[in-house]
Amino acid sequence: MDINYTAVLPEIILSLFGILIMILIPFTPKARQSALGFVALFGMVLALICVTAQCGATGLVFFGMIFQDYFGQFCKILFLFASAAIVLVSINYLEREKLPYGEFFSLLLFATVGMLLMATSADLIMTFLGLEVLSISTYVLAGFKEGEMKSTESALKYFLLGAFSSGFLLYGIAFVYGAAGSTKYLKIAQVIEASENYPLTLFLGLGLMVVGFGFKASLAPFHVWTPDVYEGAPVPITAHLAVGSKAAAFVALVRVLYQVLPELSQHWQAILWVSAVLTMAIGNIAALAQTNIKRMLAYSSIAHAGYLLVGLTAHNRLGTQSILFYLVAYALMTLGAFAVVQVIGREGEKYIGIDDYSDLGYRYPFLSIALSVFLISLAGIPATGGFMGKLFLFAAAMQSEMYWLVVIAVIASAIGIYYYLRVIVFMYMGESKDEGTPIIVPTPVRIVIAIMVVGTFYLGIFPGTFLHLASKAVSF
Amino acid sequence: MVPATHYLALAAILFAIGALGVIIRRNVITMFMCVELMLNAVNLTFITFSRFLNQVDGQIFVFFVMTVAAAEAAVGLALIVLLSRRTDTLDVDQANTMKW
Numbered sequence: 072m073d074i075n076y077t078a079v080l081p082e083i084i085l086s087l088f089g090i091l092i093m094i095l096i097p098f099t100p101k102a103r104q105s106a107l108g109f110v111a112l113f114g115m116v117l118a119l120i121c122v123t124a125q126c127g128a129t130g131l132v133f134f135g136m137i138f139q140d141y142f143g144q145f146c147k148i149l150f151l152f153a154s155a156a157i158v159l160v161s162i163n164y165l166e167r168e169k170l171p172y173g174e175f176f177s178l179l180l181f182a183t184v185g186m187l188l189m190a191t192s193a194d195l196i197m198t199f200l201g202l203e204v205l206s207i208s209t210y211v212l213a214g215f216k217e218g219e220m221k222s223t224e225s226a227l228k229y230f231l232l233g234a235f236s237s238g239f240l241l242y243g244i245a246f247v248y249g250a251a252g253s254t255k256y257l258k259i260a261q262v263i264e265a266s267e268n269y270p271l272t273l274f275l276g277l278g279l280m281v282v283g284f285g286f287k288a289s290l291a292p293f294h295v296w297t298p299d300v301y302e303g304a305p306v307p308i309t310a311h312l313a314v315g316s317k318a319a320a321f322v323a324l325v326r327v328l329y330q331v332l333p334e335l336s337q338h339w340q341a342i343l344w345v346s347a348v349l350t351m352a353i354g355n356i357a358a359l360a361q362t363n364i365k366r367m368l369a370y371s372s373i374a375h376a377g378y379l380l381v382g383l384t385a386h387n388r389l390g391t392q393s394i395l396f397y398l399v400a401y402a403l404m405t406l407g408a409f410a411v412v413q414v415i416g417r418e419g420e421k422y423i424g425i426d427d428y429s430d431l432g433y434r435y436p437f438l439s440i441a442l443s444v445f446l447i448s449l450a451g452i453p454a455t456g457g458f459m460g461k462l463f464l465f466a467a468a469m470q471s472e473m474y475w476l477v478v479i480a481v482i483a484s485a486i487g488i489y490y491y492l493r494v495i496v497f498m499y500m501g502e503s504k505d506e507g508t509p510i511i512v513p514t515p516v517r518i519v520i521a522i523m524v525v526g527t528f529y530l531g532i533f534p535g536t537f538l539h540l541a542s543k544a545v546s547f
Numbered sequence: 548m549v550p551a552t553h554y555l556a557l558a559a560i561l562f563a564i565g566a567l568g569v570i571i572r573r574n575v576i577t578m579f580m581c582v583e584l585m586l587n588a589v590n591l592t593f594i595t596f597s598r599f600l601n602q603v604d605g606q607i608f609v610f611f612v613m614t615v616a617a618a619e620a621a622v623g624l625a626l627i628v629l630l631s632r633r634t635d636t637l638d639v640d641q642a643n644t645m646k647w
Contacts, residue, residue, distance in 0.1 A: 196608055203615045210622050214629065223629045224642040230623050231578055231639070235569050238585035241612060242562060245589050245605075249596035254604060299645045 078125070078132035078139055081118035081147065082184050088114030089180035096173035104172040108162040111176035115155045115183070122147045129546070135255055136194045138326075143191035145395055145544035146322045150190065153314045153402050154183040156519050160410050161307035163513035167418055168305070170215060182208035182311065186319040195244045195254040198323050202240070202287065206233050209316055213304040225303025232286065232296040240283025246276030247331075256331045263334045277335055280327060281342055287320035290380060291349035294373045298357075301369035306416060309365055310409035313372040314402045321379055325394060328383070330547050336386050343384040344476060350377030351483035358490045364412055364423050367490060368405070371449060374487055375401055381480050382464040385471040388545055393463030395541040400448070400456030400530050407523030408445040410516055411438050417508050428494055429501030435510055439498045441520045448527045450491040451484050456530030463538070554595040561588035575627050575637045579620075586616050 185205030192198040214226025250273035251259040289297040301309045354374030361367035382390045432439040448455035568581030590609045597605025634641040
């Protein structure tokens, strides 16, 4: 347990690149600012190389603040991959919407640092700081379209509710600290294991911490901000909120519940059982009524948080493994879907109603086929990653003998099929409409979409490789 | 010596006032100040535990919370300025272009 800078090298690299981009902004001519995106991308690739080189190292590092383990490394690679995809997608988006490049990319890099810290933190202080670094960067990014009321409103709502929820999280941390006398994960777990009867403050702490993380991962009943914020934020940031931010909150929750409070599992399992049912029901039912695709995907992301909760509630090895697998599948299909939505939205995001997708199928085959693949995968139809992920999650709940939860989850995902397929029906069978501005698919976005399509099928048809990696990553 | 429960109760009351304020009040600045009140209630809780556990960990945590609260204030006030420029009011109910 000593200071070890190499262990946090990926975070250091990302932070340095974030600062470097801010320094470069005034020295780069206006016309060449988009190159800053590639600087950010380069930083992420460097960080990715560092994480890959560290794979296999285990132990507590950086004064016991950071875990080095397969679980953290798996999540870090996933987060870096997701952020890199967002950078690629947003270069053309920023150009189209005439938004400043530099601030966007440096904030995105800082947000990624927060995500990485949340995935590896071994101390509640570090978890809180990671969460705040992620959140504060994302508040600004959500309101990035300064000239648009929707974006400002989205940022304001996210900020107020986010700050409110971090108050709850902190209060929970304070109680856990009071009950256990430490903020270190392993120390708290030891103290709890050794004690015979638990103090009231411990339960208060558990409840408040679940509320705090629940807000960030948009679990019902703390999901109300999600649709508004997702709708108003710029599309690449909506993708970042739905994938990176949510996955990071989930991973941190997994660590806190499984590593810090495993002794209280019967208590939190009861809370999460109820929350999982509510999250799946609300997400899927509310999505049925949506006419705006960003809003529909927001509710869909709530529903998917519910499926992840099913795996979390199971509290067994297969559960953790399938959460990791599902996070990968979910990242692929959601990033892909938002990339398509962004391109079809065209300048000013004017075409984001579901009826704007009418009759796109034959005019833009590449986009339509890709979007269909992502939606089919989100719906959980076989041969796609979404199906396999759900299968493993539900199998984990079966293993823990939570049959009712699985029944409800299956019914909820059956409801979900309707609204995903509705978009596809619109694309291929909708009435032809006035074409509007032609859609241009820039090359980086095309590459991202293609990778996501291939990845979605790969996970669906050959789940073995990733399942094996995920099982190696379950180290606790 | 004053027992720990007194401090904890005070912190809990402050936290409840803050949380209620965020829910009830409609002025953005007031809501934001209520969030700050919640964070300060948490700080008080940390210091109480730190004092009665004879550790400094809790007090160090308070420094981090204060730093984060300052960063949050910078971002939050910027967003509030944006809102007031756009709507000429500080009423959050004016930010209602998106519903359901």
